[in-house]
Structures are given as structure tokens and as C-alpha cells.
Amino acid sequence: MLRLLVKKLLQGLIMLLIVSAITFTLLSAAGGDALSGLRDNPQISEKTIEDMGKVYGLDKPLLERYAIWLSATARGDLGESLSFRVPVRTLIQGRFFNTAIISLAAITIAAAIAFLLSILAVRSRNRVLAGVTELLILLSASTPRMVLALAALVITLRFSFVPSATGSPGPAHLLLAALVLAIPLISIFLAQLRNGLIDVMGEDYIRLARAKGLSEWRVLTVHALRAALNPFLTVTGLSLGGLLGGSVIVETVLGWPGIGALMVAAVRARDIPVVMGVVLFASVAVWFGNTLAEFLQGLNDKRLRSGDTTRIY
Amino acid sequence: MADVPNKNRRRRDRAKIAGLTIVAIFVFAAVFADFIASYDYREQTRQEPSAPPSNIRWRDAQGALHLRPFIYAQKLVDARNMRYEEDITRAFPLVNLSRGHSYHLFGILPTDIHLFGVNDQRAENAPRLRLLGTDQLGRDRFSRLVHAVRFSLLVSPIGTLLACLIGVAFGAISGYVRPNLDMIMMGIADTVISLPTLILILAARAAFPLEMPPFKAATLLIVIFALTGWAEMARLTRGLVVSFKEREFVLAARATGLTETRILWRHILPNIASPLLIQATLMLPVFLLAEVALSFLGVGLQEPEPSLGNMLSLSGDLTALSASPLVMLSPAIAIFLFVLGVKLLGSKRPRT
Numbered sequence: 001m002l003r004l005l006v007k008k009l010l011q012g013l014i015m016l017l018i019v020s021a022i023t024f025t026l027l028s029a030a031g032g033d034a035l036s037g038l039r040d041n042p043q044i045s046e047k048t049i050e051d052m053g054k055v056y057g058l059d060k061p062l063l064e065r066y067a068i069w070l071s072a073t074a075r076g077d078l079g080e081s082l083s084f085r086v087p088v089r090t091l092i093q094g095r096f097f098n099t100a101i102i103s104l105a106a107i108t109i110a111a112a113i114a115f116l117l118s119i120l121a122v123r124s125r126n127r128v129l130a131g132v133t134e135l136l137i138l139l140s141a142s143t144p145r146m147v148l149a150l151a152a153l154v155i156t157l158r159f160s161f162v163p164s165a166t167g168s169p170g171p172a173h174l175l176l177a178a179l180v181l182a183i184p185l186i187s188i189f190l191a192q193l194r195n196g197l198i199d200v201m202g203e204d205y206i207r208l209a210r211a212k213g214l215s216e217w218r219v220l221t222v223h224a225l226r227a228a229l230n231p232f233l234t235v236t237g238l239s240l241g242g243l244l245g246g247s248v249i250v251e252t253v254l255g256w257p258g259i260g261a262l263m264v265a266a267v268r269a270r271d272i273p274v275v276m277g278v279v280l281f282a283s284v285a286v287w288f289g290n291t292l293a294e295f296l297q298g299l300n301d302k303r304l305r306s307g308d309t310t311r312i313y
Numbered sequence: 314m315a316d317v318p319n320k321n322r323r324r325r326d327r328a329k330i331a332g333l334t335i336v337a338i339f340v341f342a343a344v345f346a347d348f349i350a351s352y353d354y355r356e357q358t359r360q361e362p363s364a365p366p367s368n369i370r371w372r373d374a375q376g377a378l379h380l381r382p383f384i385y386a387q388k389l390v391d392a393r394n395m396r397y398e399e400d401i402t403r404a405f406p407l408v409n410l411s412r413g414h415s416y417h418l419f420g421i422l423p424t425d426i427h428l429f430g431v432n433d434q435r436a437e438n439a440p441r442l443r444l445l446g447t448d449q450l451g452r453d454r455f456s457r458l459v460h461a462v463r464f465s466l467l468v469s470p471i472g473t474l475l476a477c478l479i480g481v482a483f484g485a486i487s488g489y490v491r492p493n494l495d496m497i498m499m500g501i502a503d504t505v506i507s508l509p510t511l512i513l514i515l516a517a518r519a520a521f522p523l524e525m526p527p528f529k530a531a532t533l534l535i536v537i538f539a540l541t542g543w544a545e546m547a548r549l550t551r552g553l554v555v556s557f558k559e560r561e562f563v564l565a566a567r568a569t570g571l572t573e574t575r576i577l578w579r580h581i582l583p584n585i586a587s588p589l590l591i592q593a594t595l596m597l598p599v600f601l602l603a604e605v606a607l608s609f610l611g612v613g614l615q616e617p618e619p620s621l622g623n624m625l626s627l628s629g630d631l632t633a634l635s636a637s638p639l640v641m642l643s644p645a646i647a648i649f650l651f652v653l654g655v656k657l658l659g660s661k662r663p664r665t
Contacts, residue, residue, distance in 0.1 A: 026520040138653070146602070153631075154635065157634060244511070248610070264610050276516075
């Protein structure tokens with residue numbers, strides 16, 4: 001277990017280094033920075049811009065700037081936002097919390113629905129239920145979050161039962177954003193869990209458990225579900241990146257003050273420190289989620305604990 | 314019981330036919346965008362901002378039925394509330410293959426024939442057929458929608474193709490090299506899969522100026538999609554190559570002295586093509602949506618060029634959105650239908 005953890009930690013660090021280096025290079029090399037807007041202004045002299053560049057350290061070569069950024073980041077200092085004039089860390093922390101809340105709520109909602117429907121699908125051979133599940137998978141897989149978010153916006157405007165886009169984030173607002181985030185997840189979770197369960201139910205040890213005289217419910221929840229849990233955890237880990245991407249849209253449309261909405265504002269203002277900070281936070285979050293998923297899989301399945309990732313195809 | 318597989322197959326075939334129909338309609342719209350769009354998508358009519366969709370009628374004010382559908386001219390009567398009234402004194406019949414603004418079909422054939430339009434287009438006070446009304450600048454929303462579909466259907470398949478090429482090459486190499494290198498390569502692919510792609514795309518987009526000519530913007534989008542989207546394809550290809558490279562027919566090919574490249578190209582790839590194609594149909598909607606998302610957030614294709622995303626961003630106008638949601642969200646409905654069509658087309662056999 002420890003070996004797995006060390007391995008994941010190293011992997012995460014390397015990933016962070018590469019991602020931040022690429023983003024940093026791209027952002028610096030493309031020529032534009034937060035000062036390019038000032039350059040178009042005839043009122044501001046070349047000298048002033050140069051001085052400002054010195055203040056921000058923009059006159060130094062790329063590699064040195066990256067090293068400076070890296071060492072500051074390692075000390076937990078992400079710099080100051082160019083457009084908000086506050087430290088990037090304080091800016092991101094609050095927003096990140098908001099995004100984490102709706103993401104977790106979304107995963108919970110989607111997982112609850114997926115568990116319920118897949119257990120029902122295994123328990124009963126009801127064809128109507130199977131058809132409904134199939135339709136739900138198709139619809140949730142093919143309705144983009146943007147469409148859902150806009151539909152949700154229309155509904156709130158029509159019935160105004162929740163404070164719409166401009167309102168402050170309350171519980172109803174949270175629920176709405178989480179629901180929109182959750183719907184596309186349902187198809188991913190449901191397909192994985194249901195197929196996993198159907199496969200497992202044909203195994204010999206399930207027949208053995210039944211033969212022992214265990215109740216069908218116990219066979220399902222204790223024996224079968226546990227075996228079907230690991231692929232589900234993998235998918236959950238892998239869907240985190242997409243979830244963060246989806247939150248960009250959902251937060252922008254529904255006005256939820258999260259990290260995605262911040263990212264959009266920062267990109268529009270070319271606020272490089274904030275962009276770098278969000279990329280860093282998002283990468284760390286996704287890495288953490290994946291590691292957690294793998295860790296939980298190890299807890300669930302002893303065979304995975306050695307950290308040996310021999311793949312089975 | 315014996316008819317269950319057949320029934321499943323029939324159901325799957327029906328789903329595929331439905332998907333194919335939807336996709337074919339979209340492709341047709343994209344190819345013949347100028348022909349289908351009744352008007353120039355850039356043309357602004359300042360007398361008709363935010364006009365509602367034309368009311369297509371069969372029965373006139375006197376109650377008489379007409380064989381041809383017709384519309385009345387609309388006039389803006391209340392500029393504050395954007396209220397329009399119909400002038401019922403004269404009916405303008407709709408015709409197929411009407412003449413309108415001139416354009417070049419496929420960029421070469423000069424013509425001015427459109428799929429449908431209002432008769433007497435050049436007559437004074439002739440109304441325009443607004444299938445989806447107009448936007449704030451009086452531009453015909455239907456014409457913009459058709460051209461937006463064209464842009465999306467140009468960018469996302471090219472991006473998918475490029476990502477597939479990178480992914481298949483990376484995966485095939487990974488499946489062939491030493492286990493250590495294979496592990497590193499798959500580690501890279503896993504990392505790329507788990508990255509928060511849209512956030513990275515946004516970051517990459519921040520590096521370039523916001524205002525961009527359409528062609529440059531499209532190229533940039535395609536490159537970004539390809540660089541972020543290849544990994545899943547690589548993973549799938551690698552798995553399939555590994556499982557195939559020790560099969561009997563491959564061993565036989567090797568025994569006859571063929572080179573490994575030739576074996577891969579002529580013997581393995583044709584055999585793994587169909588799962589790769591299914592994966593490609595799964596990638597297409599992802600890229601389409603990424604393009605829509607970027608344009609929606611104002612960092613993709615810029616006005617006046619229409620894209621599904623920047624058309625949708627107009628729905629930030631909440632009064633217009635709540636007044637006529639279906640019209641404002643027509644690009645969203647188009648996206649939904651297209652994604653549904655692609656999903657149906659690539660659907661696997663339903664499990665029971």
C-alpha cells in the first residue's frame with residue numbers, strides 16, 4: 001500500500017511539472033501578456049510598460065521565470081492576480097471549495113441513481129424497467145451539460161423556484177448545479193455498474209453464496225456489489241477531469257462562483273498567474289481523486305495492494 | 314427465447330438507422346449550407362431586430378384555405394418591448410427553389426437559388442421568411458444556425474481524425490516496444506486521459522489573442538483537440554495490438570518473413586478497425602462539444618461568424634431567453650440532436 005502511495009506521489013509530481021511547464025511555456029511564448037493591453041494605449045509610454053514588466057519579472061528569460069514561479073509555488077505562493085489584485089491562492093481557495101461541493105454532490109447523486117437502477121436491473125427481469133434504463137443511459141450520454149445547464153436556466157426563469165443566475169449561492173442553487181453536473185455522469189456510472197453486476201452474477205462464487213442459503217439481497221450487496229465496485233471506482237476517478245471541465249460550463253451558465261467561472265474570467269483577462277493557479281489546482285485535484293480511487297480499490301480488493309500494475313487485457 | 318438475439322439485433326439496427334438519418338441530415342445541411350439558408354448569415358436588417366419566427370399560414374384572414382403556405386409581412390410596432398404585428402393586407406406565398414442573395418455553391422458554382430423562400434423576393438416590402446426569427450442585430454437566425462452547423466461539422470471531424478491518427482500510432486508503437494517503454498508510454502497516456510482537458514484547453518487558448526480570423530481559430534481548435542484527445546485512442550489501440558500480435562495468423566505472417574510494420578499495417582490494423590471506429594464515433598461529440606464550449610465562453614470562433622457556441626451565448630439575454638426559450642435554444646437543440654444521432658450510430662448491442 002505504501003509502495004502504491006509513493007508511486008502515485010512521484011507520478012503526480014512528474015505530471016504536475018510537465019503540465020505546468022507546458023502551460024507556462026505556451027502562455028509566455030505566444031507573445032501576449034497582461035501588459036499587451038497597455039501597449040495599445042498611447043497614453044502609456046514604453047518606459048512605464050518596461051518598468052511594470054520589471055516589477056512582474058517579465059524581462060527575465062523564460063527558464064528563469066519558470067524557476068522563479070516553481071520555487072514560489074513550492075513555498076505555497078502563487079503570486080498575485082493581475083486583474084483582481086489579490087493573492088491567487090486566496091482567490092482560488094474559496095472558489096475551489098464551491099466547485100468541490102457541487103462536484104461531490106454530483107458524484108453522490110449520480111452514484112445513488114446508478115446503484116439503485118443497476119440493482120433493480122439485476123433483481124428484476126422487468127422489460128419495461130430495462131427499456132427505461134436503456135433510454136436513460138442514451139439520453140444522459142447524449143445531452144451535453146451545456147444544453148442541460150441552459151434548460152435548467154430556462155426552467156428557473158419560468159418558475160423562478162430557485163434564485164436564478166444572479167442570486168447568491170444557496171442550497172437550491174447548489175442542488176440545481178449539482179443535478180446538471182450529475183446527469184451526464186449517470187450514464188457512465190450506470191453502464192459500468194450494471195454490466196459489472198450482470199457479469200458477476202454469473203460467477204461460481206455467487207452460486208456458492210446462494211447455495212449457502214444467503215438471502216438474495218445479501219448476495220447482491222455483500223458479494224456481487226463488492227466485485228463490481230472496482231471498475232466503478234476507476235470510472236469515477238477517470239471522470240473527474242471531465243467533471244471539472246463540465247463545471248466550467250455549468251458555473252458560467254448558472255452563475256455558480258466556482259473555479260471554472262474564475263478560469264473563464266482569467267482567460268478573458270489574460271490573467272496568467274490565475275490561469276496557472278487554476279491549472280495547478282485542477283491538476284492536483286484530479287490527481288488526488290484518481291489516487292483516492294485507486295487507494296479505495298486497494299482496500300476493496302487485496303490483490304491490488306502490492307502496487308503492482310500488471311495490466312490484464 | 315430463441316428470438317431474443319434477433320430482437321436485439323433488430324432494435325440495434327433501428328437505432329443505427331435513426332442515427333444515420335439524423336447524421337445524414339446534418340451533413341446535408343453542412344454541405345449545402347448556403348443553399349438551405351434563405352439569407353446571408355452576416356446581413357443585418359436594422360428594421361427587424363429580435364423578430365419572432367414568421368408565422369407560416371395556410372388559412373388567410375378571410376378564412377380561405379391556400380394550397381401554398383404563405384406569410385404576412387411583420388412590422389415592428391413597439392421598439393421597447395420588441396413587439397411585432399402582422400400586416401394582413403397582403404399574403405406572400407412561400408416557394409421552393411426561390412431566388413435570393415447570390416453565393417458560390419461549394420465555393421465555385423455561382424448561383425442565387427435557395428431551397429425555400431418568399432415569392433417576389435425583390436418586390437418592395439416583401440417580408441423575409443424568419444424560420445427562427447432574428448437576433449438583436451436583425452440577422453436571420455436560421456441561416457446562422459445552418460452555417461454554425463457547417464463550422465462545427467468541419468472542425469470536429471478533422472480534430473477527431475487527427476487525434477485518431479496520433480492515438481493509433483502511439484498505441485500501436487506502445488504495443489510493440491519493450492515492456493518498460495510500453496509502461497512509460499501508457500503512463501503518459503493515462504496521465505493525459507485524467508487531465509482536466511477543458512481547463513487545459515482554456516489555458517492554451519489564453520496564450521493566443523482573443524480576436525482571431527475564422528480560419529486561424531479553426532486551425533488552433535483542431536490542433537488543441539488533437540493534442541488533448543488522442544490518449545484514449547492510444548490506450549484502446551495498444552490493448553488491441555497486444556492481444557492480436559501473438560495470434561496464429563500474425564505468427565504465420567511473421568513466419569513468412571514479413572516486416573513488423575507490414576504485419577501491423579496489413580494484418581493487425583484491418584482486424585482491429587471496427588472497435589477503433591466505434592471509439593472515433595465516441596470522440597466526435599466530445600470535440601464538437603469542446604468547440605461549442607469554447608465559442609460559448611467567448612474564446613472560440615468570434616462574431617460575426619456564427620458557431621453553435623457563440624449563438625448560444627446570446628441566451629445570456631435572460632429576458633429574450635424567458636420570452637422565447639425554444640428559439641433562443643435552437644442551437645442547443647441542434648447540438649442535442651446531432652450528439653444523439655452520433656451516439657445511436659455508434660451504439661453497441663444492448664445488454665440484457
